[in-house]
Amino acid sequence: MEPSDTELIAAVRxxxxxxxxxxxxxxxxxxxATARRYARREDEVQDIVQEVxxxxxxxxxxxxxxxxxxxxxxxxxxxxxxxxxxxxQRNRETTLTDLSDLEVDWLERFAAGPEDNxxxxxxxxxxVERVMAQLSPEARLVITLLxxxxxxxxxxxxxxxxxxxxxxxxxxxxxxxxxxILETLTQEKYL
Amino acid sequence: xxxxxxxxxxxxxxxxxxPSDHVPYAFEKxxxxxxxxxxxxxxxxxxGRWLWRAVAPCMSVMAALxxxxxxxxxxxxSESQNLEQAIESTLLSSDDVxxx
Numbered sequence: 327m328e329p330s331d332t333e334l335i336a337a338v339r340x341x342x343x344x345x346x347x348x349x350x351x352x353x354x355x356x357x358x359a360t361a362r363r364y365a366r367r368e369d370e371v372q373d374i375v376q377e378v379x380x381x382x383x384x385x386x387x388x389x390x391x392x393x394x395x396x397x398x399x400x401x402x403x404x405x406x407x408x409x410x411x412x413x414x415q416r417n418r419e420t421t422l423t424d425l426s427d428l429e430v431d432w433l434e435r436f437a438a439g440p441e442d443n444x445x446x447x448x449x450x451x452x453x454v455e456r457v458m459a460q461l462s463p464e465a466r467l468v469i470t471l472l473x474x475x476x477x478x479x480x481x482x483x484x485x486x487x488x489x490x491x492x493x494x495x496x497x498x499x500x501x502x503x504x505x506x507i508l509e510t511l512t513q514e515k516y517l
Numbered sequence: 518x519x520x521x522x523x524x525x526x527x528x529x530x531x532x533x534x535x536p537s538d539h540v541p542y543a544f545e546k547x548x549x550x551x552x553x554x555x556x557x558x559x560x561x562x563x564x565g566r567w568l569w570r571a572v573a574p575c576m577s578v579m580a581a582l583x584x585x586x587x588x589x590x591x592x593x594x595s596e597s598q599n600l601e602q603a604i605e606s607t608l609l610s611s612d613d614v615x616x617x
Contacts, residue, residue: 343552350545355538362536372541379548440522450530457527473528505520508527512518 331395364407411463465500
């Protein structure tokens with residue numbers, strides 16, 4: 327039978343460091359999926375995941391077991407991703423002019439008939455990635471958690487450490503920011 | 518163009534394609550190796566950190582000394598007299614030395 331998280335954590339705290347490897351193996355797929363929402367390059371994703379687990383190991387003594395270990399770890403993962411976004415803010419793409427033909431085509435088809443959403447989801451996906459890359463770190467984080475991952479405001483507050491009203495304000499601003507980017511995109515470009 | 522609809526459609530596209538949770542081969546071993554590696558100390562980083570920490574105490578000591586100097590300084594008039602006398606005696610003493 328697999329040892330529980332609590333048993334593994336207790337063992338690591340007692341000095342059996344090698345037990346931490348089981349915790350990594352158990353949770354790394356979730357942390358990788360989270361990191362891939364915010365970083366595009368695989369080396370950046372790996373750096374984020376590594377940082378999350380190293381932080382978790384170093385702060386394991388502060389884990390109170392009031393909530394599951396997974397929640398505590400995911401909070402650390404989200405905050406590490408947010409730090410990553412803030413530190414790479416200057417590297418964000420600043421131009422929307424280099425849209426691919428598929429993306430342009432997708433936008434044109436949307437303009438012609440917004441209800442038709444069956445074709446070319448790849449183009450939509452790359453387009454949304456491009457738009458998300460233009461958002462501020464706060465906006466990107468809140469849009470990802472609230473709208474893409476469908477988390478509640480309360481849950482986002484717990485994950486980010488922001489207050490509930492702050493999450494609401496940032497969500498409102500993030501939507502406005504996203505609309506503004508789309509407005510620029512559709513005005514400047516082909517539509 | 519209905520921007521809100523466009524926004525929602527793009528969000529739906531992002532939702533429809535969740536990121537992969539693929540883990541590179543033996544990634545956990547890499548992290549364990551990092552954790553097991555002896556902690557190497559960056560001397561310059563430590564020095565820089567202590568230097569930054571020293572800024573606030575140094576500034577407060579400087580401010581305290583400044584206040585103390587200003588508080589213990591004699592009034593301006595006597596100082597100018599003293600300075601005057603000091604210059605005069607210095608000049609005259611050199612004259613005296615030259616005369617001898």
